[in-house]
Amino acid sequence: MIKPRTPPGIMELLPRDQIAFQQMLDTIRRNFERFGFLPVETPVFELSEVLLTKSGGETERQVYFVQSTGALANAAAGENATPELALRFDLTVPLARYVAEHEHDLSFPFRRYQMQRVYRGERAQRGRFREFYQCDIDVIGKDALSVRYDAELPAVIFAVFNELAIGKFTIQLNNRKLMRGFFENLGVADEQQQMLVLREVDKLDKRGADYVRETLTGEGFGLSVEAAQKILDFVQIRSQGHADALAKLDALGQGSEVFNEGIAELRQTLELVRALGVPESHYALNLSIARGLDYYTGTVYETLLDDYPQIGSICSGGRYENLASHYTKSKLPGVGISIGLTRLFWQLREAGLVDTADSSVEVLVSQMDEARLPTYLAIASELRAAGLNTEVQLEPRKLARQMQYADRAGIRFVVIVGEDEEARGVVSVKDLRRGEQFEIAREDLGRSLRVELEQSRAMGNVGADQ
Numbered sequence: 001m002i003k004p005r006t007p008p009g010i011m012e013l014l015p016r017d018q019i020a021f022q023q024m025l026d027t028i029r030r031n032f033e034r035f036g037f038l039p040v041e042t043p044v045f046e047l048s049e050v051l052l053t054k055s056g057g058e059t060e061r062q063v064y065f066v067q068s069t070g071a072l073a074n075a076a077a078g079e080n081a082t083p084e085l086a087l088r089f090d091l092t093v094p095l096a097r098y099v100a101e102h103e104h105d106l107s108f109p110f111r112r113y114q115m116q117r118v119y120r121g122e123r124a125q126r127g128r129f130r131e132f133y134q135c136d137i138d139v140i141g142k143d144a145l146s147v148r149y150d151a152e153l154p155a156v157i158f159a160v161f162n163e164l165a166i167g168k169f170t171i172q173l174n175n176r177k178l179m180r181g182f183f184e185n186l187g188v189a190d191e192q193q194q195m196l197v198l199r200e201v202d203k204l205d206k207r208g209a210d211y212v213r214e215t216l217t218g219e220g221f222g223l224s225v226e227a228a229q230k231i232l233d234f235v236q237i238r239s240q241g242h243a244d245a246l247a248k249l250d251a252l253g254q255g256s257e258v259f260n261e262g263i264a265e266l267r268q269t270l271e272l273v274r275a276l277g278v279p280e281s282h283y284a285l286n287l288s289i290a291r292g293l294d295y296y297t298g299t300v301y302e303t304l305l306d307d308y309p310q311i312g313s314i315c316s317g318g319r320y321e322n323l324a325s326h327y328t329k330s331k332l333p334g335v336g337i338s339i340g341l342t343r344l345f346w347q348l349r350e351a352g353l354v355d356t357a358d359s360s361v362e363v364l365v366s367q368m369d370e371a372r373l374p375t376y377l378a379i380a381s382e383l384r385a386a387g388l389n390t391e392v393q394l395e396p397r398k399l400a401r402q403m404q405y406a407d408r409a410g411i412r413f414v415v416i417v418g419e420d421e422e423a424r425g426v427v428s429v430k431d432l433r434r435g436e437q438f439e440i441a442r443e444d445l446g447r448s449l450r451v452e453l454e455q456s457r458a459m460g461n462v463g464a465d466q
């Protein structure tokens with residue numbers, strides 16, 4: 001007999017945790033749509049030559065390739081050794097392919113959201129997954145895309161996390177043009193070397209300043225100690241409040257053309273983030289943010305929970321100008337941001353910030369007398385017609401066991417109908433949340449329970465807002 005076990009790096013949930021996860025997905029989807037984003041889905045696998053375009057060597061090592069049985073046989077015979085297909089490792093590269101392929105059928109700027117699983121061959125460990133949900137929004141322009149869209153995405157993310165009520169969070173912003181210009185001023189002009197430096201800088205919060213300094217002055221980089229220290233001083237700039245962010249940008253002075261562009265774009269983005277209604281306590285400058293992937297070219301974002309910095313970024317993204325150029329001659333610049341929901345949910349649950357949800361079943365119609373099963377089925381149909389998710393106890397069991405089942409399953413209401421209730425045209429209802437039992441006319445049952453549930457949800461939303 002084979003022992004049942006899930007593969008490492010997979011989050012598999014029990015039903016009530018899955019409901020809580022699904023509720024988070026629904027909240028994210030609702031807010032994405034509220035800001036005018038449209039749904040898109042792409043295949044779980046892409047052509048390898050498409051997927052690996054400009055992904056970066058580190059990401060390429062994490063890609064899962066897809067092989068059919070026939071392809072494996074061909075590879076063993078020395079034919080077609082390179083796998084044709086690979087599982088997507090994010091949703092941005094597939095989006096670039098999608099937009100390039102359907103360019104003439106889309107309206108621009110194209111505003112899309114996508115909420116699907118992605119796959120990475122990372123070493124399985126607590127809180128790191130090989131299969132996980134990403135929830136992305138992107139805006140793609142034709143020929144050009146205003147930096148104003150860079151400001152809109154933090155407003156969407158603020159709306160999402162504010163409704164999720166997961167605690168205080170800060171959306172941190174930087175601009176890779178600003179960083180590249182700063183490196184140019186230090187004599188690091190080669191774009192490839194800049195990318196390598198950016199990748200090391202991106203490790204600052206995880207590995208520490210000493211590690212980054214030693215790497216930048218060591219073999220492969222060869223920067224002077226003075227240059228490395230200037231980079232470290234630069235990337236440790238943080239802001240507290242809107243006015244402080246603008247003051248810190250002003251204090252950077254002037255530099256190369258790309259440096260000045262980065263400052264101007266960051267300033268405009270910050271001003272519009274505030275105009276979009278994001279409280280200044282929820283956004284800040286962080287000049288260490290670089291993002292690891294090569295395709296980011298301008299604004300970059302990371303979002304942190306203030307009270308749980310050890311969780312790391314719960315939402316990140318940025319501006320990309322040239323990603324789709326590998327698939328089309330058209331210029332299709334874009335900006336996007338992504339929530340890694342699987343990891344976020346796992347971390348929030350570990351920190352006690354998300355609870356197991358109530359069952360999606362709202363009412364259990366109990367069975368008191370097997371001869372009255374048609375009555376119970378009719379009551380269940382009436383409740384469903386009233387918009388209530390209803391389960392019927394189809395096998396005879398002691399009432400105490402039916403109550404225990406409903407309580408463990410997270411079902412709030414249990415409907416009880418015996419000979420006496422049926423004769424009087426009423427039903428008994430046990431509210432397991434409040435520990436109360438009451439009678440109600442059968443014709444009023446669906447409406448009354450729906451009102452009670454709606455009032456409870458409204459109270460819950462008020463509590464979350466506070």
